Amino acid sequence: MKKSMKTHKDLIVWNKSMDLVQYTYELSSSYPDCEKFGLTSQMRRAAVSVPSNIAEGAARNSTKEYIRFLYISLGSLSELETQFLISNRLGYIKNYSEESITEIRKMLLSLIKKLKEFI
Numbered sequence: 001m002k003k004s005m006k007t008h009k010d011l012i013v014w015n016k017s018m019d020l021v022q023y024t025y026e027l028s029s030s031y032p033d034c035e036k037f038g039l040t041s042q043m044r045r046a047a048v049s050v051p052s053n054i055a056e057g058a059a060r061n062s063t064k065e066y067i068r069f070l071y072i073s074l075g076s077l078s079e080l081e082t083q084f085l086i087s088n089r090l091g092y093i094k095n096y097s098e099e100s101i102t103e104i105r106k107m108l109l110s111l112i113k114k115l116k117e118f119i
Contacts, residue, residue: 008051008058013107017051017073020100024080031092039092043083049076050104063119070112077105 008014024047028040050073057069081101088096 008055011054011058011111013104013111014051014054014058016100016104016107017054017077020080020104021047021051023100027093028087031087035092039083039087039090043080043087046076046080046083049073050080054108063115067112067115067119070108070115074105074108074112077101077108 021044024043028035028043031040053069053073053076057066057073060066060069081098084093084096084098084101087093
C-alpha cells in the first residue's frame with residue numbers, strides 16, 4: 001500500500017528548504033554588525049518565507065491557492081539567491097554554491113507542474 005502525504009512536513013522540498021533556513025542563519029551570523037538590520041535580516045526573512053509559504057499553501061482548501069503560495073516560495077527563493085550573490089560580491093561569503101537553491105527551485109517547479117494537472 002502506498003503511503004499518502006499527511007502534511008507539508010512530509011514534502012522533501014519543505015525539509016530541504018528548512019535546511020536552507022538553518023544554513024542561512026548559520027552563515028549570516030558571521031556577517032558584520034552593520035548588516036544586522038540590513039542584509040542579514042533580509043536574508044533570514046527570505047529564507048524563512050520559503051518553507052513557510054509551502055506550509056501555508058498546503059493548508060489551503062484549494063489547489064489554485066496552494067500553487068499561488070508555491071509561487072511566493074519561488075519568489076522568496078530567488079530573492080535569497082540574489083542576497084547570497086550580493087554577500088559573495090561584498091566578500092561576506094566565499095565560494096558560494098547555488099546547488100541547494102537550484103535543487104529547491106526544481107522541486108518547487110515540479111510540484112507546481114504536478115498540482116496544475118489537478119485544476
